[in-house]
Amino acid sequence: MSKIIIVGAGAIGNAAAYYLAKTGVQVTVLEKSPYIGNGGSSRNGGGVRQSGRHPAELPLVMYGVKNIWPSLSDELGMDIEYYREGNLRLGKTEQHLEILRGLVKNAQAGGLDMRMVDSAEARELCPYLSGEVIGASWCPTDGHANPLLVTLAYYSAARRLGVTFVSGAQVTALRKLRGRVTAVVTADGTVYEADGVIVAAGYDSRKLLGSVGLDVPMNPVVLETLVTEESPPLFYQMLGTAMADFYGHQSTHGSFVFGGTHGLEPYADGSRTVGSSISASSTCRGIIGFFPVLKELKILRTWAGVIDDCADHIPVIGNPAETPGLTVGCGFSGHGFGLSPVAGLLLSQLALGQETALPLDKFRCDRFKAKV
Amino acid sequence: MTERKLLSDLVPQPDDDMVVCRCEEITKGEIRRAVHDGMFNIHEARRFLRCGMGLCQGQTCGRLVKAIIARELGISQSELDDATGRAPMRPTEMRIIASEVFGE
Numbered sequence: 001m002s003k004i005i006i007v008g009a010g011a012i013g014n015a016a017a018y019y020l021a022k023t024g025v026q027v028t029v030l031e032k033s034p035y036i037g038n039g040g041s042s043r044n045g046g047g048v049r050q051s052g053r054h055p056a057e058l059p060l061v062m063y064g065v066k067n068i069w070p071s072l073s074d075e076l077g078m079d080i081e082y083y084r085e086g087n088l089r090l091g092k093t094e095q096h097l098e099i100l101r102g103l104v105k106n107a108q109a110g111g112l113d114m115r116m117v118d119s120a121e122a123r124e125l126c127p128y129l130s131g132e133v134i135g136a137s138w139c140p141t142d143g144h145a146n147p148l149l150v151t152l153a154y155y156s157a158a159r160r161l162g163v164t165f166v167s168g169a170q171v172t173a174l175r176k177l178r179g180r181v182t183a184v185v186t187a188d189g190t191v192y193e194a195d196g197v198i199v200a201a202g203y204d205s206r207k208l209l210g211s212v213g214l215d216v217p218m219n220p221v222v223l224e225t226l227v228t229e230e231s232p233p234l235f236y237q238m239l240g241t242a243m244a245d246f247y248g249h250q251s252t253h254g255s256f257v258f259g260g261t262h263g264l265e266p267y268a269d270g271s272r273t274v275g276s277s278i279s280a281s282s283t284c285r286g287i288i289g290f291f292p293v294l295k296e297l298k299i300l301r302t303w304a305g306v307i308d309d310c311a312d313h314i315p316v317i318g319n320p321a322e323t324p325g326l327t328v329g330c331g332f333s334g335h336g337f338g339l340s341p342v343a344g345l346l347l348s349q350l351a352l353g354q355e356t357a358l359p360l361d362k363f364r365c366d367r368f369k370a371k372v
Numbered sequence: 373m374t375e376r377k378l379l380s381d382l383v384p385q386p387d388d389d390m391v392v393c394r395c396e397e398i399t400k401g402e403i404r405r406a407v408h409d410g411m412f413n414i415h416e417a418r419r420f421l422r423c424g425m426g427l428c429q430g431q432t433c434g435r436l437v438k439a440i441i442a443r444e445l446g447i448s449q450s451e452l453d454d455a456t457g458r459a460p461m462r463p464t465e466m467r468i469i470a471s472e473v474f475g476e
C-alpha cells in the first residue's frame with residue numbers, strides 16, 4: 001500500500017485526499033493554518049463557471065460540471081449547495097457586448113453551450129436587471145456552490161475514510177532521497193516520510209517547490225468578497241458583467257455573495273490578507289448599477305483572500321520530470337474553486353502514477369520560458 | 373499542531389435541541405455533531421453550520437459555541453481562538469456603502 005503526503009488543506013488538497021483515500025491509499029494532509037480551509041478556498045465567490053475560462057481550462061471544468069458537481073452532495077454525504085442555473089454576463093454598452101461576443105466565440109470553439117441573448121431574453125431569465133442592460137452572454141450549465149461547505153465536506157469525508165489531517169503544521173521544505181521527493185519537513189523540525197508528495201499550498205507552493213529547484217512564476221493577489229443579509233429567493237443564476245466590476249449569486253441561505261474587482265488589485269500588498277477601503281464601495285456601486293432592486297439590502301460581512309496568480313493565469317497540474325515522487329497543483333489564478341473537484345481527482349491520479357482522466361500537457365511545470 | 377483524530381461516539385444529551393445561535397437557529401446538538409465531523413474550532417464550525425454568521429455576527433452566541441466545542445474536545449476554552457470580526461461593524465445598506473458623497 002502506498003503512502004502520500006499532501007501539503008495544504010484547501011479545497012484542492014482536501015479533494016485530492018478524498019479521492020486518494022477512496023482507492024485505499026494512506027494519506028496525511030499537513031496544513032499550516034490552525035484552521036482547515038482557511039485559504040482562498042473558504043474565501044471565494046463560489047462560482048462554478050465554464051464561460052469566460054481560458055481555452056486550456058475549459059475541458060477540465062466541463063468534465064467537472066458533467067461528471068462530478070451534480071452528484072457531489074451525495075458523494076460527500078452533505079448538501080454542498082450546488083446550483084446549475086446558468087450564468088448571465090451583462091452588458092450596458094456596445095463595447096461591453098463586443099467583449100461578451102469574444103467570450104462566446106472562445107467558449108463555442110471549445111464545445112461549450114453559450115450564446116448571446118438580447119435584453120428581452122436576459123430579463124426573461126432574470127427579471128431584476130436594470131433597464132440599462134442591453135444584452136448578455138448566457139451559459140445555461142454554469143452555476144455556483146458553497147465553497148465553505150465544499151472545502152469542509154471533502155475534509156470531513158476524507159477524515160472519515162481515515163485520512164490523517166494535521167493543522168498548525170507548516171511545511172518548510174521538501175526532501176529528496178535518492179533522487180525522489182519522499183519527505184517533507186515542518187517548522188518544528190518533524191520529518192514526514194511517504195512514497196510521494198502532493199503540493200497544493202496555493203501561492204506558498206512557490207517557496208516549497210523552490211526547495212527542490214523548481215519555480216512556478218506566480219504572484220499573490222488580494223481579492224475581496226462580501227455577503228448580504230438574507231433575502232427571499234430572487235434568482236439562482238450566477239451573475240457577472242462584461243467589465244468584471246462584480247459577480248455573485250444568491251445562496252441557499254438567502255444571502256447574496258458578491259465579489260468584485262476595483263482595478264487596483266495588482267498594486268496592493270499581496271503578502272497580507274487584508275481588504276482595501278475602496279473594494280466594498282466599488283463592488284456595491286457595481287451591483288446597484290445592474291440590480292437597483294438590491295440597494296436596500298444590508299451588507300453583513302466583507303473579507304479578503306489571496307489568489308496564486310500564475311504568469312499565464314492557468315494552473316500547474318503535473319508531475320515535474322526532474323522530481324519523481326512530486327505532484328504539483330498550484331497557480332489556480334483565482335478560478336480554482338470551480339475546478340477543485342476535478343483538480344483533486346487529477347492530482348490523485350498523478351500521485352498514483354495512473355493515466356489521468358484528461359490530458360494535462362498544457363499545465364506542465366516546465367512551460368514557462370524566457371521571451372527571447 | 374493538532375491532529376484531527378476521530379472522536380469517540382457522539383452521545384446524545386438532553387439539551388441537544390437548545391438553540392444556541394438564535395440568528396441562524398443552530399442547536400447545541402448540531403454544534404456537537406459538527407465537532408465530531410471534524411470542526412475543531414469556531415472558525416470551522418461557523419463555516420460549516422453558519423452559527424455566528426447571521427445578523428448579530430456571533431456577538432450573542434460566540435462564547436457559548438466556543439464552550440460547547442471545548443467541552444466536546446475535552447480541552448480548555450482558553451485553547452480556542454475567538455471568531456474573527458469583520459467590517460462593517462453593523463449591518464449596513466448597500467446604498468450607503470456604495471456612496472462616497474460627503475455632506476448629503
Ligand SMILES: Cc1cc2nc3c(=O)[nH]c(=O)nc-3n(C[C@H](O)[C@H](O)[C@H](O)COP(=O)(O)OP(=O)(O)OC[C@H]3O[C@@H](n4cnc5c(N)ncnc54)[C@H](O)[C@@H]3O)c2cc1C
Pocket residue numbers: 007008009010011012013030031032033036037038039040041042043044045046047048049169170171172200201202203204205208223224225259304305306307329330332333334335336337338339340
Ligand atoms: C476573493 C476570492 C474569490 C474567488 N472567487 C472564485 C470563484 O468565484 N470561482 C472560482 O472557481 N474560484 C474563485 N477563487 C479562487 C479559488 O478560491 C482558489 O483558486 C481555490 O480555492 C484554490 O484552492 P487551493 O486548495 O489551491 O488553495 P487554498 O485554499 O489557498 O489552500 C492552500 C492551503 O495550503 C496551506 N499552506 C500554504 N503553505 C503551506 C505550508 N508551507 N505548509 C502547509 N500548508 C500550507 C494554506 O494555509 C491553505 O490552507 C476566488 C479566490 C478569492 C480569494
